[in-house]
Amino acid sequence: MLREADPEIAALIQAEERRQASKLRMIASENDVSQAVLEATGSVLTNKYSEGYPGKRYYEGQQVVDQVEQLAIDRAKALFGVEHANVQPLSGAPANLAVYLAFLQPGDTVMGMALPMGGHLTHGWSVSATGKWFNAVQYEVRKDTGVVDLDEVRALALAERPKVIFCGGTAIPRTIDFPAFAEIANEIGALLVADIAHIAGLVAGGAHPSPVGHAPVITTTTHKTLRGPRGAMILTDAEHAKAIDRAVFPGLQGGPHDHTTAAIAVALHEASQPEFREYAHMIVRNAQTLAGALLERGFDLVSGGTDNHLILVDLTSKLIGGKPAARALDRAGIELNYNAVPFDTRKPFDPSGIRLGTAGVTTRGLTPEQMPLIAGWIDRAIAEHDDEQALDRIAAEVGELLAAL
Ligand code: DSN
Numbered sequence: 001m002l003r004e005a006d007p008e009i010a011a012l013i014q015a016e017e018r019r020q021a022s023k024l025r026m027i028a029s030e031n032d033v034s035q036a037v038l039e040a041t042g043s044v045l046t047n048k049y050s051e052g053y054p055g056k057r058y059y060e061g062q063q064v065v066d067q068v069e070q071l072a073i074d075r076a077k078a079l080f081g082v083e084h085a086n087v088q089p090l091s092g093a094p095a096n097l098a099v100y101l102a103f104l105q106p107g108d109t110v111m112g113m114a115l116p117m118g119g120h121l122t123h124g125w126s127v128s129a130t131g132k133w134f135n136a137v138q139y140e141v142r143k144d145t146g147v148v149d150l151d152e153v154r155a156l157a158l159a160e161r162p163k164v165i166f167c168g169g170t171a172i173p174r175t176i177d178f179p180a181f182a183e184i185a186n187e188i189g190a191l192l193v194a195d196i197a198h199i200a201g202l203v204a205g206g207a208h209p210s211p212v213g214h215a216p217v218i219t220t221t222t223h224k225t226l227r228g229p230r231g232a233m234i235l236t237d238a239e240h241a242k243a244i245d246r247a248v249f250p251g252l253q254g255g256p257h258d259h260t261t262a263a264i265a266v267a268l269h270e271a272s273q274p275e276f277r278e279y280a281h282m283i284v285r286n287a288q289t290l291a292g293a294l295l296e297r298g299f300d301l302v303s304g305g306t307d308n309h310l311i312l313v314d315l316t317s318k319l320i321g322g323k324p325a326a327r328a329l330d331r332a333g334i335e336l337n338y339n340a341v342p343f344d345t346r347k348p349f350d351p352s353g354i355r356l357g358t359a360g361v362t363t364r365g366l367t368p369e370q371m372p373l374i375a376g377w378i379d380r381a382i383a384e385h386d387d388e389q390a391l392d393r394i395a396a397e398v399g400e401l402l403a404a405l
Pocket of ligand 1: 028170
């Protein structure tokens with residue numbers, strides 16, 4: 001037992017369990033996995049090495065692991081309706097790096113959404129290897145709408161002729177127009193890659209349009225709205241399957257994390273149940289209700305609201321930076337992250353915004369009914385961010401709500 005073998009770590013894990021239970025966890029990329037996913041993650045599969053793919057491994061003893069990985073692959077293919085799935089990438093960044101290795105040479109041009117506009121580091125941002133080793137061109141959102149202008153994306157694509165175009169990102173509150181991106185990619189003969197890390201659960205549950213049929217390569221993490229373990233997948237059509245498999249192994253990784261693969265399989269099974277469709281739609285309803293309640297309280301939301309699980313708040317008009325706001329909210333029992341907003345005039349480590357999401361609180365059982373309450377707490381915590389006692393009072397109210405669920 002962990003408690004006896006390492007009481008220090010056991011106590012810390014218990015403390016984290018209590019911390020998670022007592023907070024409204026609203027980091028848009030997090031969720032609460034099921035006991036079944038946790039069990040698979042903590043299984044003896046962690047003992048195994050299995051470089052290669054099912055039926056073609058470089059180590060013996062794969063009688064069980066092959067079945068586990070094949071189940072995960074089959075479930076991913078069935079859930080998303082794709083021809084091929086690679087379930088081995090260790091997380092989102094390695095999954096995206098596999099795309100570069102599979103389809104680009106160093107110095108080639110790649111196009112993605114700029115990180116401060118809502119994109120991801122691995123879509124070619126300057127500090128990432130993808131921005132250093134490739135010729136990255138970055139599209140933005142429009143200043144007046146906070147939304148991507150596909151005419152601007154098309155113009156940039158025609159001028160720069162990237163080999164790969166990424167759509168998707170980490171702070172995009174609006175529906176991604178996959179058919180329009182596909183049209184641009186097709187016009188210049190580029191490969192469209194949809195990074196659906198944030199919205200995979202919404203896509204699986206029918207609460208966001210699917211990129212399948214538009215993007216031949218789709219990357220995703222498995223732990224955000226999809227509610228699985230920390231991991232990733234790459235979904236492709238038949239044409240791009242081999243190149244992706246080779247890039248993941250042996251191109252970038254050694255042995256896959258078989259315990260994670262099993263937990264991904266469990267999460268995919270859960271996501272294929274009818275209740276998951278209800279869950280995905282409830283995430284969006286909660287986010288939209290919360291966005292409406294924040295707007296009523298005078299908050300400035302990037303793009304004016306949300307179509308998915310994610311809300312990006314520009315706090316400039318509230319005369320507070322994202323970082324002190326996030327700190328105050330954490331003390332008040334509402335956990336989220338500070339985040340750059342498009343055209344931010346402040347520094348990335350001290351930006352103007354906060355980002356929040358509703359996947360986790362929806363898993364806890366919260367409904368649109370409670371969203372105005374959360375908006376009220378956010379409003380109070382930001383107004384009283386210097387008053388620790390006031391923040392503790394909010395945290396107590398948050399605790400009462402969660403204890404009553
Ligand atoms: N860490 C992820 C997120 O929070 O969106 C991006 O890598």
